[in-house]
Amino acid sequence: MGRMKLSNINLLETLNSPEYLPILATFSERKARKKEILFLPNHYENNVIIVKKGKIRVYLAFDDKEFTLSILEPGDVFSTHTRAYTQCLEDCEFLVSSAENFRKIIKQYPSFTFNIIQVLGDLLHNSITIINGLVFKDVTERLVEFLVNAAEEKGIITEQEIKLNLGLNIEQIAMLVGASRQTVSVLLSDFSKAGIIHRVDQRTLIITNMELLKSLGS
Numbered sequence: 001m002g003r004m005k006l007s008n009i010n011l012l013e014t015l016n017s018p019e020y021l022p023i024l025a026t027f028s029e030r031k032a033r034k035k036e037i038l039f040l041p042n043h044y045e046n047n048v049i050i051v052k053k054g055k056i057r058v059y060l061a062f063d064d065k066e067f068t069l070s071i072l073e074p075g076d077v078f079s080t081h082t083r084a085y086t087q088c089l090e091d092c093e094f095l096v097s098s099a100e101n102f103r104k105i106i107k108q109y110p111s112f113t114f115n116i117i118q119v120l121g122d123l124l125h126n127s128i129t130i131i132n133g134l135v136f137k138d139v140t141e142r143l144v145e146f147l148v149n150a151a152e153e154k155g156i157i158t159e160q161e162i163k164l165n166l167g168l169n170i171e172q173i174a175m176l177v178g179a180s181r182q183t184v185s186v187l188l189s190d191f192s193k194a195g196i197i198h199r200v201d202q203r204t205l206i207i208t209n210m211e212l213l214k215s216l217g218s
């Protein structure tokens, strides 16, 4: 999911500069371990967080289904007053402050709003993809769409093939396409038997027949 860049301001570097010291003092710092859930939907305190280290997944969960809305990175701002869960994908550190305090801060330092628009834009992009997929596509089509998009974004083209280092395991792919791990696993092995893909390892695959893959997606 390519994120539009509105500014190259690195929020963390900015925050660490002397003029921002008084602001930093109004945030408290927290650490959390990989896989830990940070906040449940509609957390009782209305807080704003800024990621300092690691990646935090923002997702919706119902029964056994999960939908990833965004993956926050260092410098990203998010809040606890949403219907989404937040979870650390790796050991992480983040800053926490009340939304009330944050409201005063953005008045004084509007550059924060660039990042917020970026994060919300990413959330909106993924929300539209999810709605589109749920309403108009079945799981196969969603997985195909995911692979085709990923290939276009970061596939390495070599002669007839496209090498794709997804950096995600099956479980993480399943979360992105809103299906169970088992379903994605069965589909990938079907694609493999049909000569469409070749799986190199857990996180890497080679698309050997892009045309056929695309034809399954429409």
Ligand code: HEM
Pocket: 048, 077, 078, 079, 081, 082, 083, 084, 099, 100, 102, 103, 116, 119, 120
């Ligand atoms: C200055 C601090 C903030 C204030 C005063 C504020 C205020 C609000 C209010 C009044 C709502 C509607 C709640 C409702 O429907 O009951 C809302 C929703 C939302 N806010 Fe904020 N917000 C703040 C900061 C942020 C930040 C920094 C983010 C993320 C970058 C954010 C993300 C969201 C999202 C995603 C929703 C929709 C939640 C849902 O419907 O599940 N907010 N906010």
